[in-house]
Amino acid sequence: MFTIETIRLGFIPMTIESIEAAMSGEQTLQQYLQINVETNFIQTIHQERVFPLRLEKLKKNPEISKWYGFIAEKKSNTVIGMMGFKTPPNNSGLIEIGYGINEKFQGNGYASEMASGLKDWAFQQEGVKGITATNIRKDNIASIKIVKKLGMNLIQKNDDTIDFMILKESVSE
Known part of the structure; x- marks a missing residue:
């Protein structure tokens, strides 16, 4: 079921079928994935955008x-968030990471743990030269901590947001 695993977490790729199930609600997604889905996991922004x-x-x-x-948290067999790369590598070999952990599970290091696992996996994929994290609000301290733990460097400051990047060549093999 999991294509990427860390000590406590597993990654379940989103498919057409799983998204259609998610759009029908938590119970339908739970039945489709055969894994627990936290109540109120799916928010309006997920449904609409x-x-x-x-x-x-x-x-x-x-x-x-x-x-x-x-x-998914392996111990409880529960979907606790969504994470990954918004698109496959672009022409420059860059991918942008995005993540969200259910509020009930925040503060446990889960986002950092899975982001690290995804970074390691991504740098093994053909065509990936770097990972970006863009448009992070300057007051989003938790997100900034995550990208810094990944070894990402600040590349741009905007009025309200900041952008980070790590290149594959800067990661010791």
């Missing part, structure tokens, strides 16, 4: 399912 956009991209190219998925 995240899932429809992801579904549209997957219908055009199902091969991209490996780049973004659900995060």
Whole structure:
């Protein structure tokens, strides 16, 4: 079921079918994945923007399912968040990481743990030269800590947001 695993977490790629299940609600997603899904896990923004956009991209190219998925806590067998890369590598070999952990599970280091696992996995994928994290609000201290733990460097400051990047060549093998 998991395509990427860390000590406490597993990554379940989003497919057309899993997104359609998620769009129908937590119970449908739980039945489809055969894993617990936290109540109120799926928020309005997921229903209105995240899932429809992801579904549209997957219908055009199902091969991209490996780049973004659900995060599950192995101990409780529960989906606790979503994480991955917004698209496959662009022409420059860059991918942008995105993540969200259910509020109930925040503060346990889960986002950092899975982001590290995803970084290691991504740098093994063909064509990946670097990972970016863009448009992080300057007051989003938790997110800034995550990207810094990944070894990402600040590359740009905007009025309200900051951007980070790590290149594959800067990661010791």
